[in-house]
Amino acid sequence: MKTYKIATIPGDGIGKEVVPAGQEVLEALASAGSSFKFEFENFDWGGDYFREHGVMMPDDGLDAIRDKNAILFGSAGDPHIPDHITLWGLRLKICQGFDQYANVRPTRILPGIDGPLKRCGPDDLNWVIVRENSEGEYSGVGGRVHQGHPIEAATDVSMMTRAGVERIMRFAFKLAQSRPRKQLTVITKSNAQRHAMVMWDEIAVQISKEFPDVKWDKELVDASTARMINNPASLDTIVATNLHADILSDLAAALAGSLGIAPTGNIDPEHRYPSMFEPIHGSAFDIMGKGLANPVGTFWSVVMLLEHLGETDAAQRVMQAIEKVTADKSLHTRDLGGKATTAEVTRAMCSLVAGSS
Ligand code: ATP
Ligand code: MG
DSSP, X not given: OEEEEEEEEEESTTHHHHHHHHHHHHHHHHHTTXXXXXXXXXXXXXXXXXXXXXXXXXXXXXXXXXXXXXXXXXXXXXTTBOHHHHIIIIIHHHHHHTTOOEEEEEEEOOTTOOOSOTTOOGGGOEEEEEEEOSSBTTSOOEEEESTTSTTOEEEEOOBOOHHHHHHHHHHHHHHHHHSTTOEEEEEEOTTTOOSHXXXXXXXXXXXXXXXXXXXXXXXXXXXXXXXXXXXXXXXXXXXXXXXXXXXXXXXXXXXXXXXXXXXXXXXXXXXXXXXXXXXXXXXXXXXXXXXXXXXXXXXXXXHHHHHHTTOHHXXXXXXXXXXXXXXXXXXXXXXXXXXOOXXXXXXXXXXXXXXXX
16 A cells, blocks of 8 residues: 655644644545555644754754655644745745745636635636745745845845746646646736846747647736736636735635635646645634635645645545545535634534535
8 A cells, every 4th residue: 555655734824724624534545445554744843843953944944845745734824923934934935945836726616615706717717826935926036135224225026947947837837738728827927027027938938839729818917906806717727826816816816706715836847856735824823723725725625735746536536535534514614704713614524525415
C-alpha cells in the first residue's frame, strides 16, 4: 500500500481549527478502503513559535519537510506581529524555498451557496486563476533609504525574468488545455507598465504557438475586474502576475460566496519539492476558537492536494462530498448565513467521504 507523507502546518488563528479538520477528512478517506494511506507530521510554526524563538519557523525548517509528498497549510498572520514578518517568515519562505511558482485558485459557485451575483448560476462562473508565485511585484527586490528624513524614499521592484514568465505561461496554457473549454485569458497592464508587462505579453504570444488548440485573449487587469462581474461566463482559465492575481482571486472568492470556501495550491509543477495546499482565507482572529470557521476552503484544498498526488478518484470523492455539504443549508457556517459549527461540518464531511451517509 502506498503511503503519502503529509506535513501539516496549521499556523495561526483559525488555521489551527481548519487544518486538523482537513486531516480528519484525509484520514476518513484512507480508512474507507483506499489504496493508500497517510503519514502525518505536524509542525507548530507560526506566531506562537515566533514569540518563543524569534522566528516563524526554524532556519533549517525546510529540510524537515523537504521529503514530504505534500504540505497542508492553515494560515500565517497574527495581530501582534507585523504582516511582513508572518508572511515572509513562513508562507513565502516555503513557497520560495520549494520554488512553488504556480499558485492555482479554482473558483466555482458550489451548490447551495448564494453568491452576490444573483443572476449567475453554477455554470456561469467556473474559473481557475493561475498566479505567478515567485517573482513580479513580490520579488522582494527594492530598498529604503534615508529613513525618517524628509528625503526618505523606498522602492519595490517588480522583477520578471524571461524564464519565470515562460514557465508560468506554459503552465497556464497547459492547464487551460486540460479543461473542457480550452480557453485562457492573459491579464496584463502593458498600457501603463511599459517594460516587464510588455515582455509578459510578448511571451504569451510566443507560448500560445505551442498550444494551437487553446483559444486565448488578453485583458487589462482593471477591465478584467468589471468583466468578472458583468460577464463571468466569458472567462475560464486566467493567468496573471503575483500582485494582479492576488487581488483578482480575492474578488473571485467573494463572487463565489465566501472567503471561507476558496482553496489554493502553491505548486511545483515539476514535482522536485513538496507542493503546499491551503485555504485562501487568513488567520481571522475575530472568530478564532469559537467553532465558527468554515472548513470548506480547507476541504477543497485537500481535493487539490489529492489531484496533485495523482489520486484523481479520491479527489473526486472528496469534491462530491463538499458539494453535498454545501447543498445542505443546515451545514452552512455563519459566514454563509448558517449556524453549523466547524466540528459539525467536518463530521458530515467525514461520514460522506467514508461512504457511511
Ligand atoms: P490575515 O491577517 O491572516 O489575512 P484576517 O484577520 O485579515 O487574517 P481573513 O481570513 O483575511 O482575516 O478574513 C477576513 C474575515 O473574513 C475574517 O475576519 C472572518 O470574519 C472572515 N473569514 C475568513 N475566513 C473565514 C472562514 N474560514 N470561516 C468563516 N469566516 C471567515
Ligand atoms: Mg486578510
